[in-house]
Amino acid sequence: MAKKHRKTIIDDAVMTDAGLTYNGVALQPVVEKCEGCERVVEHESGKYCTTYAQPELRWHRGVCNFATHVRAELDKGGKVKINPLKASKRAARGR
Numbered sequence: 001m002a003k004k005h006r007k008t009i010i011d012d013a014v015m016t017d018a019g020l021t022y023n024g025v026a027l028q029p030v031v032e033k034c035e036g037c038e039r040v041v042e043h044e045s046g047k048y049c050t051t052y053a054q055p056e057l058r059w060h061r062g063v064c065n066f067a068t069h070v071r072a073e074l075d076k077g078g079k080v081k082i083n084p085l086k087a088s089k090r091a092a093r094g095r
C-alpha cells in the first residue's frame, strides 16, 4: 500500500526570485548532515526541511535538535559525539 502524503510547508511554498519561500521566508536547501532525516522532503528545486527554513544553521552548534536520524551523546570524556539512530530505535520512538 502506498504511503499517504502528509502535507508540509513545502506544498504551500512558492518559487520567487529569492528562491523557494513560505510566508515570505526564503527556504534554504538541506545540508549534507541532514541526509537520512525524515524531515527532508524533495521539491523540484531541491531538498528542503519541513521544520527549519535554514537547516545549515541548525548544525552550527552541534547536532540539529529535530534530527530523526542522529542523536548527540556525551562520551566518557564529556565530549559530544553524534550517534546514528537505528531504524528500530526510530520506530520505538514512534517516528
Ligand code: SF4
Pocket: 030, 031, 033, 034, 037, 038, 039, 040, 048, 049, 050, 051, 052, 054, 055, 056, 058, 064, 065, 066, 067, 068
Ligand atoms: S530537522 Fe534538522 S536534520 Fe532534519 S532536515 Fe531539518 S535541519 Fe536537517
